[in-house]
Amino acid sequence: MASREFARGRRVVARLPFGADLLEAIATVAEEHGVKVAEIRAIGAVQRARLACYDQATRAYGEWSLDQPLELVTLLGNVSQRDGATAVHVHATLADYDGVCFGGHVARGCVVFACELFLQELAGGEPLERAYDDETGLPLWGNV
Amino acid sequence: MASREFARGRRVVARLPFGADLLEAIATVAEEHGVKVAEIRAIGAVQRARLACYDQATRAYGEWSLDQPLELVTLLGNVSQRDGATAVHVHATLADYDGVCFGGHVARGCVVFACELFLQELAGGEPLERAYDDETGLPLWGNV
Amino acid sequence: MASREFARGRRVVARLPFGADLLEAIATVAEEHGVKVAEIRAIGAVQRARLACYDQATRAYGEWSLDQPLELVTLLGNVSQRDGATAVHVHATLADYDGVCFGGHVARGCVVFACELFLQELAGGEPLERAYDDETGLPLWGNV
Numbered sequence: 001m002a003s004r005e006f007a008r009g010r011r012v013v014a015r016l017p018f019g020a021d022l023l024e025a026i027a028t029v030a031e032e033h034g035v036k037v038a039e040i041r042a043i044g045a046v047q048r049a050r051l052a053c054y055d056q057a058t059r060a061y062g063e064w065s066l067d068q069p070l071e072l073v074t075l076l077g078n079v080s081q082r083d084g085a086t087a088v089h090v091h092a093t094l095a096d097y098d099g100v101c102f103g104g105h106v107a108r109g110c111v112v113f114a115c116e117l118f119l120q121e122l123a124g125g126e127p128l129e130r131a132y133d134d135e136t137g138l139p140l141w142g143n144v
Numbered sequence: 145m146a147s148r149e150f151a152r153g154r155r156v157v158a159r160l161p162f163g164a165d166l167l168e169a170i171a172t173v174a175e176e177h178g179v180k181v182a183e184i185r186a187i188g189a190v191q192r193a194r195l196a197c198y199d200q201a202t203r204a205y206g207e208w209s210l211d212q213p214l215e216l217v218t219l220l221g222n223v224s225q226r227d228g229a230t231a232v233h234v235h236a237t238l239a240d241y242d243g244v245c246f247g248g249h250v251a252r253g254c255v256v257f258a259c260e261l262f263l264q265e266l267a268g269g270e271p272l273e274r275a276y277d278d279e280t281g282l283p284l285w286g287n288v
Numbered sequence: 289m290a291s292r293e294f295a296r297g298r299r300v301v302a303r304l305p306f307g308a309d310l311l312e313a314i315a316t317v318a319e320e321h322g323v324k325v326a327e328i329r330a331i332g333a334v335q336r337a338r339l340a341c342y343d344q345a346t347r348a349y350g351e352w353s354l355d356q357p358l359e360l361v362t363l364l365g366n367v368s369q370r371d372g373a374t375a376v377h378v379h380a381t382l383a384d385y386d387g388v389c390f391g392g393h394v395a396r397g398c399v400v401f402a403c404e405l406f407l408q409e410l411a412g413g414e415p416l417e418r419a420y421d422d423e424t425g426l427p428l429w430g431n432v
Contacts, residue, residue, distance in 0.1 A: 043220055064387065101246065103387055104359050116221075241341045245389040
C-alpha cells in the first residue's frame, strides 16, 4: 500500500483573523512558518461558507454557497505541494443555529468569524507532491 | 498572522466513564495529568446531548438538548486557560440511529455512554490564555 | 479516571487504493508498519458506504448502506488490539452532493474512491487491548 513514515516537525497553533478567507488563511499560516507538509485540524465559526463536492461520474467539482453564519464543527485535512505551491486540502462539517449539518470540501469563499487551528508539520524526506491521478481525475499524492 | 510554535508535550489516552458529563470529564483528564494546553480528539457515544451555537449577531449562545442516545461521530477541540482555570472548548458531530447528524459547540449536559479520547499536550512557552475579544464577543486566545 | 500517557511513535501517511474496503485498508496500513496502537484521521471520498450505530438499549449494532458516492468529510478513530488482532475503530461523517451529512460507526462495506490517511502511533507500555465491558456491552479498552 502507498504509505510513508514521516518525522514529526513543528506544531503550530493559530488564531485565524476575523473576515479572512479560510483557505487562504491556512495557506498563509503554513507559508509563514515555512511548512511544506502538514496535517490540519480546526474548530470555530464562519460568517458564510462555500463548499464543494467532487462528482465521481463527471469528474468535476460542484460548488455551492451557504450565505449564513455557521459553526465550524470540524475542519480536517492537510497541506502538501502542487507545482511548487502550497496546496491546502481540507474538509469541513458546518452546522446552522438548529444544529443541522452541511459537509464537504472547503472551497474559497468561507469567511472566518473565529477559528482555532492546529497544524502539525510532517518533516523528513521528499515533501508530498500532488499530481494528476488517472483513476479518479483528482490531484492526489504521487510520491506518498 | 497570530500563530505560535509549541513544543510537543505528553500524549494521553483516556476512556471516559459511563455517565460522566463529557465536558467535565475532559477537564478532569487534563487536570489529572497537569496539562494546561492541549489538542483534544474523541469518538464514542452519548446517552443524551446538549449543544450550543453562538449567534454572531446577538453575541449570545443558544443551547438545545437532544434527549436521546447518539453516536459521538467526531469530537474536536482544545484545552487552554481562562482566568487561571482549565477551559475546554470542543465541537461535536453527533448522529442518531438513522445517521442524521447534529453539530455544534459542546455544552454541559452531554452524558457519556462510551468515549475514547486522545489528548496531545502543547508545551513550552506561555500557556494559551483566553481573553475577551471585542470583534466577536468571544473568549479567544489573547496570546497565541 | 482511566487514562494513560503514551510515548509518541511513528507517523505514517497513506493514500488508500481506489476500490479498497476502507476498514480493511486502514488495518493493512497499521499492519504493514507494525503498528499496534495508533490514532487515525482521514479525509477523502467513498464510492458507497456502510455505517453502523450501536443501540444502547438493545446492545446491538444496526447497520445500513448508502449506495451512492459520498465525500468522506471526516474520519476519526483509532487502532488497538483485540484477541491478538488489529482492531480498527473509526467513525465517519459523510456528505452527499447537496452537503447533507450522514454519520456513524464505519462498518465493512465502505469502498474507497480516494482517501488521505494519517496514522499516529502510540508507543511505550502495554498495547491498548479491547475486552468486553459489562456496563455498555461494547469491547472497550480494559487496560487504558
